[in-house]
Amino acid sequence: MGFELEVDNYRALRRIRWKANGVCALVGPNGSGKTTLLSVLQFLRRATVEGFGKALSAHGGAFLFKHWQAAANEPVRFALTSGVARWEAEPSTRGPGVVEPVPERLIVGQEVVAEQRAGEASFRLLEENKILGDQGFLSAVSISIPNLGDLYLLLACLASPIFYSFDAFWQLKRDGSREGTDVKLNPDGRNVFTVLRNWIAGKREHRPLWEWVRNGLRECFPDLFDDLDFAVAGQTVAAQFYGPRGGDPTPMHLAPNGLLMALLSLCAVASGEDDEVICIDEPENGLHPYAIQRLVALMRERAELHRLTIVLATHSPTLLNEFNGQLDHVFIMEPGHESLPVRLDQHQNPEWLRNFALGDLYMNQTIAPQVPPKT
Known part of the structure; x- marks a missing residue:
């Protein structure tokens, strides 16, 4: 909606x-x-x-x-x-x-x-x-x-709106999540392992959320990730992941940063219920361009299925390129306009924009420049 x-x-x-x-x-x-x-x-x-x-x-x-x-x-x-x-x-x-x-x-x-x-x-x-x-x-x-x-x-x-900034990323990676009954991701992301474990072990309706996140990670990292499991020690929930070719699991504190960032972003989207609003700050951090492409595609599929509104605040040219065909879904915070944000197809001629990759236009400061051009 x-x-x-x-x-x-x-x-x-x-x-x-x-x-x-x-x-x-x-x-x-x-x-x-x-x-x-x-x-x-x-x-x-x-x-x-x-x-x-x-x-x-x-x-x-x-x-x-x-x-x-x-x-x-x-x-x-x-x-x-x-x-x-x-x-x-x-x-x-x-x-x-x-x-x-x-x-x-x-x-x-x-x-x-x-x-x-x-x-x-x-x-x-x-x-x-x-x-x-x-x-x-x-x-x-x-x-x-x-x-x-x-x-x-x-x-x-x-x-519904939650602004996910994942401020606890490094603390999460080092110390894991705190044990609890949470079934929705907190804005800082610190409780992600607890949420995922509860989706697996809790009510039956939560199981598809876990499966969507796991399958999403498999799509984003086909040569790196296959599965997750969890362990509780005292008040801490820790996680480890398995690769697609078997072998010993890797603790999440040794996982690539991009894998954990994708896990947090997918869990944030899965936490959203029908008609809700989800905002994520710089979900591209640490991600390979292939993973960014798959992540955006997965978000679009779930947004359409559950009528979600998902706003991604980004500085990534790669992520912007995923909107080359959706100019009306890109918004620009650029000082000097009467009102903000400006929808991209109202900021520039859409026919002209279609000749370029949006990431290139952002990189060369044609749209949303950090340093305005001299006139």
């Missing part, structure tokens, strides 16, 4: 107008706001469940919350649309915290279904006053509506 995101004046993001679905690539120079853009989805996810106050505390606090170029009368504004449902919010800060209650609206079609107005303790649901309580506005609304209908896709979109 995908989503349409609007952001005004939030941190480094002056004006965002972004509609994404399927597997997409997000490119741009360092410092252009790619990470901030993807983190918005997680910020909104937390805000819908716990409220903007807790979300702000978990995402950098009030310092530089509002874009430095925004005038005093310009609000920080968020809007997310999925299908015919739209959610809008205008949070503001005072001192270190958020001004409560945050003005929010939920619109289905052309009708305002629910609204939280500034200065009012309760919110309006179809003109009936409801007590907000401790939960977020949309959580309270969803509890009050017995049949979610058109709201389902919007709520699924807001509840």
Whole structure:
């Protein structure tokens, strides 16, 4: 289904107008706001469940919350649309915290279904006053509506985004995962061995997730990988892999970095449920071009099957080349435009673009340059 995101004046993001679905690539120079853009989805996810106050505390606090170029009368504004449902919010800060209650609206079609107005303790649901309580506005609304209908896709979109940056890569490789009952990958990737082991040994419906990841690794590394197994020592889950020609297994702390990165990316995609949004930062790290090609193909197949939206933030020319035939799925964070990100086929003439490999255009700074050309 995908989503349409609007952001005004939030941190480094002056004006965002972004509609994404399927597997997409997000490119741009360092410092252009790619990470901030993807983190918005997680910020909104937390805000819908716990409220903007807790979300702000978990995402950098009030310092530089509002874009430095925004005038005093310009609000920080968020809007997310999925299908015919739209959610809008205008949070503001005072001192270190958020001004409560945050003005929010939920619109289905052309009708305002629910609204939280500034200065009012309760919110309006179809003109009936409801007590907000401790939960977020949309959580309270969803509890009050017995049949979610058109709201389902919007709520699924807001509840699902995870921005995978795999910050614990080296710690994972050295120390393994912590024992637990997790069946969904964490944003830092540290629990991947626990998740995979639980998919194998847990509920029957999780077994196909493990098989998809294992078969995906076989496709990406046909001469290197055949299978994985796991061992628990105290509170640690460790992994080792087997090659296609038998022999002794190799502990994952000795595995090639690309194998572990592909494992994390595949597990992130497999963790996504129908209609969810998954964002992965630089999944190409350590990967051979062949593995990148197979990884993107596997993501597309699963995205189509489960209606996933998968956003890949990348600097890889090889990964970009996998979008040569999908110009409308490449988005550019390039300063100087009225709104960002710019869809590639609206940034350059698509007929002209088809004469080149996108990776080459990125390498020679024709698109999303780090150093803008002199005029």
